[in-house]
Every structure is written in C-alpha cells, then in structure tokens.
Amino acid sequence: MMYDSPAVLDAGPSDGVDPDEFVRAAVRWHFDPETGSRYWLDRAERLAFDPRRDVKGVDDLALFPDLSDELRQVPVADLIPRGYGGGARLLNVFDSGGTTGAPKRVVQLDDWMRHSTAQVDRRLREHGLPVGAQWLTVAPTGPHLVGDVLQRAAASLGGPGLSIDMDPRWVRKLIATGRGDEVESYTDHLVEQCRRILLTQDIGVLAATTPLLERFAREEDLLERINGSVRAIVWGGTHMDPDTRHLLATEVFPEVPLIGMYGNTMMLTALLERAGLDASQPCVFDPVSPYVFLSVVDPATGEPVAVGERGQVIVSHVSKSMLIPHNAERDTAVRVRPAGAHAGDAVADVAPVPTVKGETVIEGVY
Amino acid sequence: MAPADVAEPVYLDALGPRGPYRTRVPDTVTDVSGAEVARLSLVPPVYVDRALAALRKAGPVPADGLDALLAAAAEEFATGTVGGLGVREYEYLVSRTSGTPLTVVRDATRGTARFVARARASAEQGRPRGTVRERPDPSLGAGHAVWARRDEVFAVNASGNHPGVHRLWLEALALGYRVAVRPSRREPFTPHRLVGALHRAGVGQDRLALLPTDHRTARTLIRGADRAVVYGGDDVVAEYAHDARVLPQGPGRTKILVTADTDWREHLDTIVASVADEAGTACVNATAVLVEGDPAPLAEALAARLSRLPGLPPQDTRAVLPVCPLDRALAVDSYLRSVAAGTRPWLGGDGVVDDLGDGSAVLRPAVHQVADAGAPQLGTELPFPCVWVAPWSRTDGIAPLRGTLVLSVLSRDRALLDTLVAEPSIANVYAGDHPTYWMAPGVPHDGYLSDFLMRGKAVVGIE
Numbered sequence: 001m002m003y004d005s006p007a008v009l010d011a012g013p014s015d016g017v018d019p020d021e022f023v024r025a026a027v028r029w030h031f032d033p034e035t036g037s038r039y040w041l042d043r044a045e046r047l048a049f050d051p052r053r054d055v056k057g058v059d060d061l062a063l064f065p066d067l068s069d070e071l072r073q074v075p076v077a078d079l080i081p082r083g084y085g086g087g088a089r090l091l092n093v094f095d096s097g098g099t100t101g102a103p104k105r106v107v108q109l110d111d112w113m114r115h116s117t118a119q120v121d122r123r124l125r126e127h128g129l130p131v132g133a134q135w136l137t138v139a140p141t142g143p144h145l146v147g148d149v150l151q152r153a154a155a156s157l158g159g160p161g162l163s164i165d166m167d168p169r170w171v172r173k174l175i176a177t178g179r180g181d182e183v184e185s186y187t188d189h190l191v192e193q194c195r196r197i198l199l200t201q202d203i204g205v206l207a208a209t210t211p212l213l214e215r216f217a218r219e220e221d222l223l224e225r226i227n228g229s230v231r232a233i234v235w236g237g238t239h240m241d242p243d244t245r246h247l248l249a250t251e252v253f254p255e256v257p258l259i260g261m262y263g264n265t266m267m268l269t270a271l272l273e274r275a276g277l278d279a280s281q282p283c284v285f286d287p288v289s290p291y292v293f294l295s296v297v298d299p300a301t302g303e304p305v306a307v308g309e310r311g312q313v314i315v316s317h318v319s320k321s322m323l324i325p326h327n328a329e330r331d332t333a334v335r336v337r338p339a340g341a342h343a344g345d346a347v348a349d350v351a352p353v354p355t356v357k358g359e360t361v362i363e364g365v366y
Numbered sequence: 367m368a369p370a371d372v373a374e375p376v377y378l379d380a381l382g383p384r385g386p387y388r389t390r391v392p393d394t395v396t397d398v399s400g401a402e403v404a405r406l407s408l409v410p411p412v413y414v415d416r417a418l419a420a421l422r423k424a425g426p427v428p429a430d431g432l433d434a435l436l437a438a439a440a441e442e443f444a445t446g447t448v449g450g451l452g453v454r455e456y457e458y459l460v461s462r463t464s465g466t467p468l469t470v471v472r473d474a475t476r477g478t479a480r481f482v483a484r485a486r487a488s489a490e491q492g493r494p495r496g497t498v499r500e501r502p503d504p505s506l507g508a509g510h511a512v513w514a515r516r517d518e519v520f521a522v523n524a525s526g527n528h529p530g531v532h533r534l535w536l537e538a539l540a541l542g543y544r545v546a547v548r549p550s551r552r553e554p555f556t557p558h559r560l561v562g563a564l565h566r567a568g569v570g571q572d573r574l575a576l577l578p579t580d581h582r583t584a585r586t587l588i589r590g591a592d593r594a595v596v597y598g599g600d601d602v603v604a605e606y607a608h609d610a611r612v613l614p615q616g617p618g619r620t621k622i623l624v625t626a627d628t629d630w631r632e633h634l635d636t637i638v639a640s641v642a643d644e645a646g647t648a649c650v651n652a653t654a655v656l657v658e659g660d661p662a663p664l665a666e667a668l669a670a671r672l673s674r675l676p677g678l679p680p681q682d683t684r685a686v687l688p689v690c691p692l693d694r695a696l697a698v699d700s701y702l703r704s705v706a707a708g709t710r711p712w713l714g715g716d717g718v719v720d721d722l723g724d725g726s727a728v729l730r731p732a733v734h735q736v737a738d739a740g741a742p743q744l745g746t747e748l749p750f751p752c753v754w755v756a757p758w759s760r761t762d763g764i765a766p767l768r769g770t771l772v773l774s775v776l777s778r779d780r781a782l783l784d785t786l787v788a789e790p791s792i793a794n795v796y797a798g799d800h801p802t803y804w805m806a807p808g809v810p811h812d813g814y815l816s817d818f819l820m821r822g823k824a825v826v827g828i829e
Contacts, residue, residue, distance in 0.1 A: 214415070242390045243409070
C-alpha cells in the first residue's frame with residue numbers, strides 16, 4: 001500500500017518550495033519506520049544523532065557522516081523507501097564509475113526521473129538549446145547515469161537521440177595497467193563510430209565527454225562538420241580545465257556554444273553550467289533546490305572555505321526516492337554564491353583531487 | 367618597504383605555432399630555496415595536439431641560408447635579450463633553479479651557442495657516405511641513394527640536469543624536422559631562450575614550438591609526434607625500450623678504467639675533472655673508476671682533491687658543487703647511505719649535505735671504495751660528484767665496463783682498447799688523457815641522432 005506523504009515531498013523543480021521544509025520532510029520520510037528504506041532504518045540506530053529530531057534544514061545535512069561507501073554493498077532493494085509500498089516504479093539501478101574502488105549503487109524511481117529530467121530540460125532551454133534537433137550522445141550507458149540523463153534530455157527537448165556507448169571502466173583498467181596504446185585504439189574506435197553518424201546525419205546537439213571533444217580536435221573533417229551544423233555542444237562526465245575549455249570554445253569549436261554539465265551517480269542528476277557566461281569566465285554550476293545541495297570545504301577540517309576559495313566538494317542528494325547526504329566527492333572546486341533562491345553553494349572550475357583514500361584517481365576517455 | 371628592484375616574476379609562456387600562449391593559472395617555478403622566480407604556462411593536451419598538427423603542416427626550415435640563420439640564433443642565445451631576459455639574468459635564473467654553479471651555466475651558454483651555430487654541419491657528419499643530401503646527383507650514375515627523413519615531427523622531452531641537453535635537437539631542426547620541445551619544469555629557461563632565439567633568427571613559429579606540459583600531457587606529446595627523444599632514469603628507458611619511435615636517453619654510467627701499465631698519478635687532474643666538472647650532474651661525469659691493482663691510493667687521492675671543493679650558493683662565481691632544496695638533499699643523502707652500505711667510505715661517508723641555511727643545501731662529493739668490479743654500487747649514478755672506486759683485474763674481463771656512455775681508458779693496451787671500442791654497450795671510448803665530459807659538434811654523443819631520424823633511400827630514374 002502507499003503511505004501518505006507531505007505534499008512538499010512531491011514538489012517539482014519549478015514549484016519553488018522552501019528547501020529547509022523539503023529537507024525536513026524528506027528526512028522524516030526516510031527515517032520513519034512506516035516509510036523509510038530498510039537501509040536507512042537499520043543505519044539510523046548507529047547514527048550519533050536523531051535525524052527526525054535534529055535535521056531542521058539544509059545545513060543540518062552536515063550532521064551525517066559520509067556513508068556513501070556503504071552503497072558498494074547494500075542490496076539495492078533495501079534502498080527503496082517502504083512508503084512507496086507496491087507502487088514503487090524502479091526504472092534503473094545505476095553504478096558509480098568505480099574510479100575509486102568498487103562501484104556504489106543507487107536506484108532511480110519514476111518520480112525522481114521526472115523531476116531530474118524537468119530540471120535538466122529547464123536549464124538547457126535557458127541556454128537556448130534548439131527544440132526538436134537530433135542529438136548525438138557519446139557517453140557511458142548501461143549502469144552509468146550520465147548516458148541516461150542525456151538520452152532523456154534529448155527526448156525532453158523533442159530531439160531523437162542517436163548514441164554511441166563507451167565503457168569507462170575498461171578504459172580505466174587499460175590506463176592503470178599502462179596500456180596506453182589500447183586506450184588510443186579504443187578512442188579511435190569511438191571516433192570512427194561518431195564520424196559515421198556526424199557525416200551522414202543532421203546532428204544539432206552533440207553531447208560528449210571532454211577527452212572525446214579533445215580527440216575530435218584532431219579530425220579536420222569532423223571539426224568542419226560540427227562547426228558547420230551543430231548548434232550546441234554539451235560536455236560532461238569528466239573535468240575540463242579552464243584552458244582546455246577556452247581553447248575548445250574559441251579555437252576548436254568557435255561556431256558552437258559549449259555547455260558544461262556536472263553530475264555524478266551520487267547526485268542522481270546533472271547540473272548544467274550557469275547560462276550567460278563566456279569561456280573566459282569561470283564555469284559555474286548552480287545547485288538545484290530542493291534536491292541537490294553542494295558545499296565547498298577544507299578537506300582537512302571539514303569547515304566551509306571562503307567564497308572564492310578552492311576546496312573539496314560535498315554533495316547531498318535529497319528526494320522522496322533517495323537520501324544520500326554529505327557525500328565527499330573526488331572533486332575540488334571554487335566556492336561561488338548560488339544563483340536565484342538555491343540553497344547551499346554553487347561551484348566553479350571543478351577539478352579532480354589527485355588521490356582519494358590512497359587510491360590514485362585515474363580518468364580515461366570518460 | 368620592498369626594495370624597488372623586486373621584479374614581477376618572469377613569465378615563461380608556451381611558444382606555439384601562433385605565438386606565445388599564457389595559461390590562466392601558470393605553474394610556479396621555484397629556486398633551490400623554494401622562492402618563486404618564474405611562472406610557467408603548462409598547456410593542456412588539446413593545445414599539444416593542435417600545435418603538432420600545425421608543425422606537421424609546415425614544411426622544413428629551408429636549407430638555403432640555414433647556416434647563417436643558425437649563426438644568428440647562436441649569437442642571440444649567447445648575447446641577446448630573449449623573452450625579456452638578458453643573458454646574465456638568464457644564467458642567474460638557471461643557476462638558482464637548477465642549482466648548477468654559475469660558471470658551469472656560463473660555459474654551457476657558450477658551448478650551446480657553438481653547437482647551435484654548427485648544427486647543420488654537425489648533422490651532416492652523420493650522413494652515410496653512400497647517400498647524397500637532397501636531389502640525386504646525375505654524376506653518380508644510374509642508381510643511388512638520397513638521405514631522407516624517416517618522419518616529419520620530432521618531440522623532445524627534456525631533462526633539467528644540465529643546460530647542455532638542448533644541443534642535440536638542433537640537428538633535427540637542421541635535418542628538416544619540425545620540432546616540439548617539452549622543457550623540464552625545474553629548468554625551463556634554457557629551452558625557452560633557445561627556441562626564442564631561433565624564432566628571432568627566422569625559424570618559423572610553426573616549425574619549432576616550446577610546449578611546457580605536466581607529466582601526463584607529456585605522453586600526449588610523445589604519442590602525437592612522429593619521433594621523440596625522451597630523457598629520464600631507468601624507468602623511462604624501460605617504458606620506451608620497445609617503442610621504435612622513441613629514443614630514450616637514460617643514465618650515462620660513465621666510467622674510467624686505469625690499467626697497471628699506466629700511473630694514475632699523472633692523470634689525477636683528468637680523473638678529478640671527469641668526476642666533478644659540470645658539478646658532477648651530467649651523464650658524462652664519471653660514476654665509477656676501475657683500477658687494475660689496489661684502488662685505495664687512487665680513492666684516497668681523489669677524496670683528498672674533492673674534499674677541497676667549497677660549498678657555496680650556486681650563483682657564487684666560485685661555486686663548483688650542485689645545490690638543491692634541503693629536503694631533496696636529505697633524501698639523496700639517505701639514499702646514498704643505503705646504497706653505500708658495506709663499502710669503504712673515503713669521502714662523504716658521514717653525509718654529503720652542506721646546509722646553506724636558506725632552505726637549500728650543497729651536495730658535497732662522495733668517494734666510496736667497493737670490494738670488487740662486480741659490485742652493484744657501480745651502477746648507481748647520482749646528481750652530484752659521487753664516484754665508486756673498484757679494483758679491476760684481467761679475469762674480470764670487460765663485463766664490469768658494459769652499459770657505459772663514455773669510457774675513458776688510461777692504458778697502453780691496444781688489444782684491450784680495440785675490444786672496448788668493439789663492445790656494443792659502450793657508446794664512446796676515450797683513450798688517454800681526455801676527460802669523460804669532452805664533447806664537440808659533429809662528434810656523436812650517443813650515436814649520431816641522424817641514425818634515428820634519417821635513412822638512405824634508393825632513387826632511380828630521376829635526373
């Protein structure tokens with residue numbers, strides 16, 4: 001059976017609900033024995049505080065320790081809140097990339113998918129993306145969230161999505177074992193598949209990872225084609241340093257707007273670059289209230305850094321379907337004030353941290 | 367108040383096909399005490415790819431007037447103001463960042479200029495006698511060979527141990543290759559100045575680029591070029607050993623052999639110089655001395671001479687020893703102690719670190735005597751005057767002398783010299799009173815570079 005939930009928990013991204021009220025309601029939902037998931041109800045006993053009593057708003061998400069490592073083992077059925085009863089519509093189980101060890105798993109329920117797609121759609125429209133244009137997405141699919149987010153974004157904008165899959169785990173394995181030539185061959189294979197599509201189909205939006213865009217820069221015919229017909233490029237998946245971004249925007253793809261996307265599995269969605277900034281300004285990602293909250297902290301103390309300073313990115317995902325509070329990301333970024341009424345921090349110039357818990361972070365084509 | 371002469375840090379931009387390029391947040395170059403002295407723009411992979419594409423598109427530097435162009439670049443390098451730096455400022459910065467004594471840097475400036483001016487003639491020395499330079503010469507008859515490039519774009523992943531590493535690639539430029547140089551992040555000044563001087567002398571920016579990168583992007587450069595020379599340690603040599611497109615330049619493991627028919631006392635100056643000139647940092651500095659008979663007197667004399675070398679900051683004109691950051695000096699010292707365990711120390715056994723008190727330290731010389739010619743220590747090459755002295759006997763044969771860049775032989779044994787010249791793993795043999803660091807334009811350092819870059823191509827029927 002379905003349990004009643006406060007209306008605020010069903011709020012969409014355009015409903016303008018109070019983030020603190022939303023967080024309060026969500027935490028009660030996830031920790032109520034009637035509605036919470038098996039995972040959170042079991043875990044509650046080992047928390048040093050009472051979430052239902054102590055979490056009064058967004059800032060109190062910092063009370064949670066980073067528990068995301070546990071998502072490497074938790075049975076995914078234990079993550080679904082009981083409150084959905086038999087009505088839970090599980091669309092996907094997504095894995096993190098496994099950059100820092102075994103993958104972590106999250107579930108995507110139907111209601112969250114709708115909210116996520118709506119917010120991505122809205123941000124893309126702010127960037128003036130064409131409606132009804134064909135997309136080519138070159139991104140990891142399968143257990144990886146990013147490919148799904150892009151496919152849904154294309155569909156939401158009324159564009160048929162053509163896609164090429166990539167396997168980031170295999171690439172990382174090749175890099176870790178020093179098989180650079182095989183990485184190169186695999187990348188060539190991806191470029192070849194893209195070439196067939198780009199040269200024969202009318203592609204209006206290209207969505208690809210940073211290394212793929214860098215690789216396209218070597219292909220004269222593709223550059224001519226992309227600059228001639230593509231009307232927007234969405235990049236994401238890995239980081240893009242400011243110099244690469246500037247070169248891609250001004251020299252490689254001077255005719256095409258370049259729009260950054262920052263997201264990951266623990267966020268369960270993607271944030272789009274703030275509209276209206278050019279390539280010589282920092283690439284800013286705003287959070288999306290009331291679901292995704294960012295903070296930028298000093299990794300040594302956990303205290304927030306000053307606005308304008310670089311620190312480690314902490315991400316909280318809060319929705320009716322999932323709660324992933326206070327997850328320390330493998331990224332650093334400059335703390336920026338968020339746009340509009342969003343709560344928490346915005347981040348600029350996201351960059352990787354070199355190591356996470358002693359394991360070297362390796363990035364490949366993804 | 368800060369004194370008026372406190373200057374802004376020097377900016378070392380990348381020098382790409384379309385001119386200087388400054389990144390948004392340039393990397394910091396520090397001197398041996400840790401003070402910032404320059405900002406170096408490390409370019410991202412997409413910049414490297416595009417620069418290489420531009421180099422590939424450009425043709426060779428025209429052969430006509432090349433000697434005059436190189437002479438002008440040599441003059442500019444040795445005396446001009448390049449990238450905003452006069453030659454004295456340049457030499458000071460090299461000395462302060464690499465820790466190389468100023469006099470060594472000054473000698474290197476003149477030496478490099480000499481190599482630049484003669485790069486074309488020097489490269490020509492490596493041409494096989496069966497080939498002609500460019501067009502087939504009708505006088506040679508029906509069939510013959512031209513000396514042709516194997517490829518178009520050559521990359522240099524340079525080291526920063528000695529300014530002299532930048533003498534070699536001039537030959538590639540003279541042979542018509544387009545060249546991309548990745549400087550050492552520790553000492554980027556020399557290649558920046560040299561590339562700048564060549565640009566000013568008329569080498570097109572699309573034919574010669576300076577591409578500073580981080581370690582990871584360096585792989586993009588090496589992979590993206592047709593051919594590359596890569597400087598580094600044994601790990602680098604191992605990484606590229608099976609890549610025919612890459613010429614690794616590893617440790618020199620330079621040695622001196624003294625046989626019983628020669629009195630080493632007459633050659634002590636040469637032996638000391640081989641160990642310690644150039645501050646002992648070059649691959650052509652002697653790492654090991656092998657002596658037929660008792661090595662102890664030679665070790666003692668060598669130690670006595672080396673112990674007198676003063677410990678001074680690198681920019682002092684009397685300085686002769688290398689300087690590095692104190693923590694690195696301590697690490698080198700600790701490594702030396704672990705390697706030297708079980709040997710007989712004649713000098714430096716109680717440490718080689720001479721703390722200058724400003725965050726930097728002099729690395730003082732070390733002389734250790736090992737028990738036999740097969741001692742593993744003989745393969746340990748460190749970036750300061752550090753020498754292993756070993757006994758050698760005829761029964762050891764030439765096995766302990768293998769794997770050597772320069773072998774100076776103080777001996778009258780002609781048969782032994784012939785055997786050493788024939789040994790494939792010894793790159794150069796200097797007989798008699800010649801220091802190991804001797805080099806001259808046109809004489810190969812580790813084979814002719816052109817062996818790697820050029821080939822004879824049979825051409826028939828073109829008059």
